[in-house]
Amino acid sequence: MKYxxxxxxxxxxxxxxxxxxxxxxxxxxxxxxxxxxxxALTKNFKVNITGAPNQRIFSGATRFLRRLDGRTGMFFYQGxxxxxxxxxxxxxxINCVRSGKIELYEDESYLLDIAKxxxxxxxxxxxxxxxxxxxxxxxxxxxxxxxxxxxxxISDFPRFTWRGLMIDGARHFMPVDVIKxxxxxxxxxxxxxxxxxxxxxxxxxxxxxxxxxLIQMASDGNYYTQEEIKNIVQYAADRGILVVPEIDMPGxxxxxxxxxxxxxxxxxxxxxxxxxxxxxxxQIQSYSLERxxxxxxxxxxxxxxxxxxxxxxxxxxxxxxxxGKFFHIGGDENEGKDWDANPKIQEFKKxxxxxxxxxxxxxxxxxxxxxxxxxxxxxxxxxxxxxxxxSQDAIIHSWKGTNEGVPAGKSLVDAVKGGxxxxxxxxxxxxxxxxxxxxxxVDPMPKNVVLTEVEKARILGGEATLWSELVTPSTIDxxxxxxxxxxxxxxWSNENITDIVxxxxxxxxxxxxxxxxxxxxxxxxEALLRNISNNQKNEALEDLSNICEPLKKYSRNAQGxxxxxYSPFTLFADACTPDAFDALGFNTAxxxxxxxxxxxxxxxxxxxxxxxxxxxSDLIQLSLNAPLIQPLLPISKxxxxxxxxLLLKMDKKQNVDATVxxxxxxxxxxxxxxxxxxxxxxxxxxxxxx
Numbered sequence: 001m002k003y004x005x006x007x008x009x010x011x012x013x014x015x016x017x018x019x020x021x022x023x024x025x026x027x028x029x030x031x032x033x034x035x036x037x038x039x040a041l042t043k044n045f046k047v048n049i050t051g052a053p054n055q056r057i058f059s060g061a062t063r064f065l066r067r068l069d070g071r072t073g074m075f076f077y078q079g080x081x082x083x084x085x086x087x088x089x090x091x092x093x094i095n096c097v098r099s100g101k102i103e104l105y106e107d108e109s110y111l112l113d114i115a116k117x118x119x120x121x122x123x124x125x126x127x128x129x130x131x132x133x134x135x136x137x138x139x140x141x142x143x144x145x146x147x148x149x150x151x152x153x154i155s156d157f158p159r160f161t162w163r164g165l166m167i168d169g170a171r172h173f174m175p176v177d178v179i180k181x182x183x184x185x186x187x188x189x190x191x192x193x194x195x196x197x198x199x200x201x202x203x204x205x206x207x208x209x210x211x212x213x214l215i216q217m218a219s220d221g222n223y224y225t226q227e228e229i230k231n232i233v234q235y236a237a238d239r240g241i242l243v244v245p246e247i248d249m250p251g252x253x254x255x256x257x258x259x260x261x262x263x264x265x266x267x268x269x270x271x272x273x274x275x276x277x278x279x280x281x282x283q284i285q286s287y288s289l290e291r292x293x294x295x296x297x298x299x300x301x302x303x304x305x306x307x308x309x310x311x312x313x314x315x316x317x318x319x320x321x322x323x324g325k326f327f328h329i330g331g332d333e334n335e336g337k338d339w340d341a342n343p344k345i346q347e348f349k350k351x352x353x354x355x356x357x358x359x360x361x362x363x364x365x366x367x368x369x370x371x372x373x374x375x376x377x378x379x380x381x382x383x384x385x386x387x388x389x390x391s392q393d394a395i396i397h398s399w400k401g402t403n404e405g406v407p408a409g410k411s412l413v414d415a416v417k418g419g420x421x422x423x424x425x426x427x428x429x430x431x432x433x434x435x436x437x438x439x440x441x442v443d444p445m446p447k448n449v450v451l452t453e454v455e456k457a458r459i460l461g462g463e464a465t466l467w468s469e470l471v472t473p474s475t476i477d478x479x480x481x482x483x484x485x486x487x488x489x490x491x492w493s494n495e496n497i498t499d500i501v502x503x504x505x506x507x508x509x510x511x512x513x514x515x516x517x518x519x520x521x522x523x524x525x526e527a528l529l530r531n532i533s534n535n536q537k538n539e540a541l542e543d544l545s546n547i548c549e550p551l552k553k554y555s556r557n558a559q560g561x562x563x564x565x566y567s568p569f570t571l572f573a574d575a576c577t578p579d580a581f582d583a584l585g586f587n588t589a590x591x592x593x594x595x596x597x598x599x600x601x602x603x604x605x606x607x608x609x610x611x612x613x614x615x616x617s618d619l620i621q622l623s624l625n626a627p628l629i630q631p632l633l634p635i636s637k638x639x640x641x642x643x644x645x646l647l648l649k650m651d652k653k654q655n656v657d658a659t660v661x662x663x664x665x666x667x668x669x670x671x672x673x674x675x676x677x678x679x680x681x682x683x684x685x686x687x688x689x690x
Contacts, residue, residue, distance in 0.1 A: 018141060018150040021502070024509035025138045026485050027190055027492035029156040038141070038148040039091075039114050041068075046078040046090035053096035053126035056238045058082055060126070061094065064133040067516055071140060072147045092119045094132075100125030102237045103325060104460065108192070109157035112136060114149045127240040131156070131190050138510070160444060160461030162423050163491040164193035164244075165484060167476070168468040170200035170255070171293070171565060173222035177518075178473045179232055184517040185481055187239035189488035189510070194236055195328060195463060198224075199247040201254035201290035201298065202565055206247075210317055211310075213259040218289060229321045244380065245322050247314065248330025250300035250364050257287040257298050263307040265299045265338035265345060293469040294560030295333045302339075302364040303348035312371045319375035326395065327372050332382035334361060362387045369393060380423075383411035392419045399465070401426040403553060409446050416451060416458040424462040428487050430479060431467045433550045435578045436507065437500050439464075440486045445495065462491050470557060472569045474528075477521035478577050482511035504584070521577075528575035534626040540618035541629065543611060544636055545575050546582035548676040556675045572632055573675035582608070583679035590683040594690055605687070606651060609643035616640035631674045638667040639678060646687055661688045 017036050025032075045068075047061045061081040069076045078087070100106055110128035112135060113120045119136070123129040135156065139149050165186055167174060183194060198205045204218040207225045215223045224232070233243045249256070257264040266285040287298055300307050319327065336357035339345045345360075354360045365385050372379050380395040396415040401408035408426055415422040427442030444462045464480070464487045471479050486503055515522060529538050529545065550556060550573045557563050589604040616636040623629040642664040648654045649661075665688050671677050678684075 023139060023150075024506040025135060026506050026510045027489035028494075028497045028506075029135065029154045030494055031155045032152060033154075034150050034152040037116055037151040039116060039119060039151065041072060041074065041140075041147040041149065043074045043076055045074075045076055045092065046087045047081050047092045047094065048085060048087040048090035049081060049083075049094045049096070050085055051094075051096040052098050053129065054099035056240075057094070057096060057126035057129055059238055060130045060133060064137060067137055068140070070516060071137075072142075074147075091117070092121070092136075094121045094129050095123070096126045096129050097124045100127035100240065102240065102242050102323075104161045104242075106161075108190075108240070109155070110135075112152075112154040112156070114139070114152050116151060119149065127192075128157075130187070130240050134188055134190060138513070158190065158192075158492045159494065160459070160491045162193050162461030162463065163191045163488060164195050164423065164461070164463030165191055165480070166195035166197055166246075166425070166463055166465045167480075168197040168200070168466060168471075169205050169224075170197055170248075170468075171202045172468040172472050173203065173205060173220075174468070174473055174476060176224070176228050176232060178476060180235055181518040181520075182477070182480060183232075183236050183239055183241055185477075185484075185514055185519050186241055186488075188514060188517060189485045190492050191484075191488050192240055193242050193244060193461075193463065195244045195246060195465075197246045197248070197328075197467075199249075199255055200252045201296050203289060204255040204259070206245075206318055206321075208314070208317055210313065211259070214256070216259075218255040218258045220289065226321055233322060233324075242324045242326075243322055244324060244326045244328055245318065246328035246330055247318070248332070249311070250302060250361065251298075251332065251334030252296070252330060253300050254287055254290045254296060254298045256300065258289055260310060261285060261287050263301050263304050263310060265301045265342050266297065267342055267344075291564040291566065292560050293554075293557055293563070295335060297335060297337045299334055299336070299338050300364070301342070301345065302360055303345045308367050308371075311368065315368075315371050315375060319372070319377055325376065325378055326380050327375075327377040328380045328397070329365065329368055329385075330382060331361065331365060331385040332399070334384065336360075358384075358387050359389065361385070362389050365394070366391060383415070386411065386415060386418070386420065390420075394420065395460070396420045396422045397425060397463075398422055399425045399429070403432075408442075412444070412459065413446055413449055413451075416455040419458075421458045421460055423460050425465045428462055428464045429467075430464050430483055430487075431469075431471065432554070433552050433556075433578050435549075436483045436486045436503070439483060440490055440500065440503055441498070443490060443495060462487065469554075469560070469565075470563060470569065470574075474520075474524055475569060475574050477519045478524055481514055481519055481521040482507050483578065485510050485514075525575045525577070528570060528572075531570055532572055532575065532626065532628040533622055534628075536622055536626060538622070540615045540622060541632075543582070543615045544619065544632060545572070545580075547580050547586070547612075547639075547678060547680050548572070548576045548635065548674075549578055549580050549583070549679045550574075550576050551671055551675050551677055555671070571628070571674070576676050580679040583683075586680050587683045590686055594686060602650060606647060609647050609650075612636070612643045613640045613647075634670075634673045635676070635678065638664060638670070639680075642668055642684060642688075646684075650687075 020034050058081045107124040108127045110123040110132035112132045121129055121132040141148055204214045205223045207223055208214045236243050261284050268285055290296055339357055349360055369379050382397045386396045398412040400406050412422050412424050424444040444459050464484045529541050533541050586608050593601040593605045619636050645656050645661055649656045668678050669681050
């Protein structure tokens with residue numbers, strides 16, 4: 001009888017009802033129903049594929065099997081999926097009607113049906129089937145000794161066709177393995193456009209066989225060979241991802257002009273006395289790669305025919321590397337200083353009736369459109385390219401907002417009303433170090449603006465944007481993930497999916513699961529803290545990192561000159577991330593306590609305060625053999641001192657001098673130490689004022 005009861009209990013655990021709210025799926029599907037029961041996973045689990053898909057589904061299904069096997073340790077009998085209808089009686093049946101095209105507006109929908117003894121995926125294209133596999137692996141559940149999928153039905157499709165991530169490989173070069181693991185991360189959350197920023201003031205990153213000076217003089221030896229680019233493009237395509245390259249011009253031109261100064265706009269006029277006459281000579285300005293961050297004056301000369309000759313030749317060599325339909329030409333942040341100071345360019349403006357530099361840049365950009373059309377490419381550029389005379393064939397990339405002194409999303413609305421297709425990045429600049437909620441609440445479809453259905457259709461979607469001034473291959477993953485998964489959900493899921501509590505709960509699981517793809521956003525922190533602590537036991541240092549966040553916006557790199565491209569990015573600010581873990585917990589504890597000052601709620605708060613007092617003592621001890629901890633001590637000391645005063649107020653019910661409390665509080669709000677800020681400041685302020 002004892003064994004019967006145990007058996008029945010085990011069966012109950014295996015088939016326990018799972019609610020939708022328990023699932024850690026991201027992006028959240030358009031339609032999902034979960035019913036009682038489960039599909040039990042065993043080592044006999046196999047995959048069979050039918051229909052007429054692209055070959056990519058075979059490698060995709062194989063990767064799915066390996067990830068599932070890695071999570072469960074079951075040693076599946078099936079090693080690889082290599083062809084159609086290999087295992088007709090397999091438990092997972094995938095049917096794809098046709099091969100998917102790596103382009104916008106392709107059908108990415110799927111139907112996923114999990115029954116007790118069979119799982120079925122039906123998709124028009126293999127792209128939809130790949131998405132279904134990502135959903136399925138996220139649905140995996142377990143009890144103490146088995147793994148299973150809940151019986152459920154999902155019908156799913158993306159809300160927007162452009163769900164992108166931009167990585168800047170120009171300012172800091174990102175090796176091939178970095179790009180590939182982030183493509184895997186993109187595929188895991190159903191993103192489908194990789195915008196690859198390849199050329200800027202700090203470097204040219206594309207091997208050029210016909211113009212080798214670009215890599216000899218303007219790359220520091222860090223560039224992608226053409227074979228590596230082709231390999232990455234194929235790697236992306238195998239995961240359903242379109243690659244969009246960017247060569248920024250006419251501004252951000254230092255790298256191009258380092259190799260070809262003769263097409264630069266800046267001229268130096270020399271006055272030479274020859275006998276009784278003074279003669280003027282114009283000398284070509286030399287250029288060099290930029291080592292700082294910011295906006296710089298080197299700009300291509302739009303009046304020089306050789307400028308267009310060289311650009312056309314660049315396109316002739318680069319475009320064939322990227323089979324996709326779109327080519328990003330940048331076009332942003334051209335201050336026009338060198339144009340204004342160049343007499344020849346001013347004369348050119350007059351000759352062509354160009355009233356200002358915006359019209360001159362439009363003239364420049366319009367020359368690029370036929371060069372790209374020659375290669376069946378559509379031109380895309382940052383919002384500065386949008387002027388009254390710009391071709392409506394161009395795609396406008398909207399990026400400016402309140403940080404730039406304009407209403408958020410204004411250029412997106414202007415673009416669609418002006419007849420342009422557009423992509424939103426304002427609100428998705430992940431290098432600004434804002435928390436996930438700031439990004440999640442931004443929607444490409446503007447609210448409180450009346451748009452026609454035609455205008456709405458011109459909003460292609462959105463794109464997370466990571467500029468790499470303060471990012472290296474060692475830290476890039478922690479700057480992209482897991483926040484970008486939330487942006488991916490905003491671009492895929494129904495607009496009504498907005499619960500931030502649900503998001504944070506699901507994101508915690510998705511974040512650690514991304515590690516199986518090789519992403520280093522979690523473990524890279526451990527290596528940085530070991531370096532900072534000089535390989536000492538660093539629990540206190542980790543505690544501090546869990547309540548500190550990097551300075552927001554671009555305030556860490558004042559004037560763009562505090563850090564150069566070759567500076568160390570191995571400091572405490574590099575180990576810290578947005579959404580500091582303990583800060584979120586402390587904020588919740590404080591809100592609960594202020595709502596109900598029970599003993600239990602008070603204890604939740606005072607546990608944090610006591611921990612931070614001990615943390616400060618431990619950091620002082622660690623610093624005796626770790627110079628890199630010294631800049632952190634003012635932060636921990638201020639927090640410890642305030643914690644002591646708050647404990648007197650809360651635990652001992654003593655009257656504490658309000659002036660002392662407020663002074664300590666403001667010291668905790670300082671942003672003068674180690675390029676970080678205390679993420680618990682607002683909740684500390686609530687306690688002080690309570």
